[in-house]
Amino acid sequence: MIKNVIFDIGMVLITFNWDQYVHRLFNDEETEQAVTAATWHNPTIWNELDKGVLSAEEVCRLFEQSGKGYEKQVRLAFERMGECPEQQPYAIPWIEELKAKGLNVYYLSNYSYYLMDVCPEALSFTKHMDGGVFSCEEKLTKPDPEIYRRLCKKYGLIPSECLFIDDLAANVAGAQSVGLNAVQFESYEKNYPEIMRFIDEI
Known part of the structure; x- marks a missing residue:
């Protein structure tokens, strides 16, 4: 029972529609793919965020390191992430x-x-x-x-x-x-x- x-x-x-979220932010396919690869498609770092073992700032910096050349966009996507879940x-x-x-x-x-x-x-x-x-x-x-x-x-x-x-x-x-x-x-x-x-x- x-x-x-x-x-x-x-x-x-x-x-948690990440693709729609980054499209709203950037409206540029290359940027969207780069930011997504550095963040949403980066499960090792994302898992550390979910575990609560690193601060949000530490996680954001790791994401930035994974998105070379797109650091500002990666940070923007991270900082505005509250717009994603519904x-x-x-x-x-x-x-x-x-x-x-x-x-x-x-x-x-x-x-x-x-x-x-x-x-x-x-x-x-x-x-x-x-x-x-x-x-x-x-x-x-x-x-x-x-x-x-x-x-x-x-x-x-x-x-x-x-x-x-x-x-x-x-x-x-x-x-x-x-x-x-x-x-x-x-x-x-x-x-x-x-x-x-x-x-x-x-």
């Missing part, structure tokens, strides 16, 4: 629907202190949830199995009673490795009916 639903945040409860219109209604069914609802997300600071409104749905874990708080990122265990330990959750929802296959596999039920999220239109049916049937 599912008693707890655990949401990833990025690309599930919020959008909360999905279904986020709060879905959470409230699950809670009305008697379920507990949590979040487990790779998320940085920096993004929380520059765009707090994107996370307003967390006030409707029963708690959760951000990677920056734990100094760990998904799909490390330990971060799933920490969420369960923090709230006394039994993994077999939980359903985890994430857009990345690796993170779904990480959840399954510690005994969580898990589903890969592609879109609300596709997955909402499947998820609600699974909750009702199991």
Whole structure:
């Protein structure tokens, strides 16, 4: 029986359309590609930001070093990153629907202190949830199995009673490795009916 639903945040409860964001900033394909390669497509540095082990300024400088010749544009994209995330219109209604069914609802997300600071409104749905874990708080990122265990330990959750929802296959596999039920999220239109049916049937 599912008693707890655990949401990833990025690309599930919020959008993070980087390509549209840099296009709005620069409207120049070469610049957009260079900035994206230095930042969004630089997972090693981005992971350090999500882990909360480096300051925002330290991360920005590393991104700048990766974008030689585009340092000013890289910094601009980083400093205005709060313009990128947008909360999905279904986020709060879905959470409230699950809670009305008697379920507990949590979040487990790779998320940085920096993004929380520059765009707090994107996370307003967390006030409707029963708690959760951000990677920056734990100094760990998904799909490390330990971060799933920490969420369960923090709230006394039994993994077999939980359903985890994430857009990345690796993170779904990480959840399954510690005994969580898990589903890969592609879109609300596709997955909402499947998820609600699974909750009702199991």
